[in-house]
Amino acid sequence: MRSKPTSKLRPGLYIVATPIGNMDDITLxxxxxxxxxxxxxxxxxxxxxxxxxxHGIEARLLPYHEHNAEHMRPAIMARLAHGETLAxxxxxxxxxxxxxxxxxxxxxxxxxxxxxxxxxxxxxxxxLTLSGLPSDKFMYAGFLPPKTTARRxxxxxxxxxxxxxxxxxxxxxxxxxxxxxADTLGQRDIAVAxxxxxxxxxxxxxxxxxLAAHYGEISAPKGExxxxxxxxxSSAADLSDEDIETRLVELLQTASxxxxxxxxxxxxxxxxxxxxxxxxxxxxxxx
Numbered sequence: 001m002r003s004k005p006t007s008k009l010r011p012g013l014y015i016v017a018t019p020i021g022n023m024d025d026i027t028l029x030x031x032x033x034x035x036x037x038x039x040x041x042x043x044x045x046x047x048x049x050x051x052x053x054x055h056g057i058e059a060r061l062l063p064y065h066e067h068n069a070e071h072m073r074p075a076i077m078a079r080l081a082h083g084e085t086l087a088x089x090x091x092x093x094x095x096x097x098x099x100x101x102x103x104x105x106x107x108x109x110x111x112x113x114x115x116x117x118x119x120x121x122x123x124x125x126x127x128l129t130l131s132g133l134p135s136d137k138f139m140y141a142g143f144l145p146p147k148t149t150a151r152r153x154x155x156x157x158x159x160x161x162x163x164x165x166x167x168x169x170x171x172x173x174x175x176x177x178x179x180x181x182a183d184t185l186g187q188r189d190i191a192v193a194x195x196x197x198x199x200x201x202x203x204x205x206x207x208x209x210x211l212a213a214h215y216g217e218i219s220a221p222k223g224e225x226x227x228x229x230x231x232x233x234s235s236a237a238d239l240s241d242e243d244i245e246t247r248l249v250e251l252l253q254t255a256s257x258x259x260x261x262x263x264x265x266x267x268x269x270x271x272x273x274x275x276x277x278x279x280x281x282x283x284x285x286x287x
Contacts, residue, residue, distance in 0.1 A: 011084060014085065015096065016088065020196060035059070037086055038079070041087070042063065043065040044091055069104075093120075093121050097124060097140070123196060133230040139164070160268070162232060166228055167227040168225070181212065185208060190229050193228065251264060257279045
């Protein structure tokens with residue numbers, strides 16, 4: 001078994017990043033902290049125990065996940081208030097990214113408890129750095145809604161953001177989500193990352209329409225998926241009247257006049273009222 005370090009940890013909450021696939025992707029400091037704390041709060045005790053056993057660590061585990069967080073948070077806070085050392089881990093990667101950990105951290109900070117973090121693996125950042133897309137400005141948008149209407153609405157709100165988007169998605173919804181992105185976000189560069197750091201790691205890069213068509217023709221892939229969507233390829237200042245007309249015609253093939261105008265307004269930042277008037281005219285000419 002791994003021997004504990006001689007230095008005693010300061011009482012408080014330790015946010016510890018864990019591997020996203022390959023169990024060797026963990027820092028020496030993380031192993032020292034996990035072997036030293038009084039308890040480890042984790043999403044799935046079975047999953048975390050396998051990681052600890054891989055590195056020869058014995059520890060007392062507390063389940064802390066979205067289904068029991070409201071019940072467990074006061075108990076964890078009570079332990080911290082009595083001077084315990086407690087590590088917070090997720091099933092994979094950096095805690096607080098798409099898990100309830102931020103509420104515990106916020107509560108601990110508000111209560112004056114010492115909180116620190118041990119940096120490490122992150123699926124979102126690994127996918128971004130390997131995507132080949134701009135990384136100077138990016139936005140992590142989490143999981144899209146599972147239903148089409150809500151998903152397209154969420155994408156419409158993201159369309160005008162001049163930054164690379166990072167999204168998580170279920171493999172079985174990947175094709176539908178990419179199709180909605182192609183309709184909603186317009187022409188974009190994109191990368192789809194799957195099973196990162198694992199044996200069957202895969203990156204597929206290309207333009208959004210092509211990848212939407214590709215995944216629409218094959219069966220749902222297996223494993224964890226991260227989607228990286230490049231920023232809008234052109235700003236409103238770069239668009240000619242002809243560009244605007246062309247995009248409106250494209251949108252009107254599948255959307256109402258109102259929705260087409262709203263979508264292009266989100267994509268470009270142009271006034272929705274002006275785009276609506278153009279869409280009405282184009283729609284009238286088509287009739």
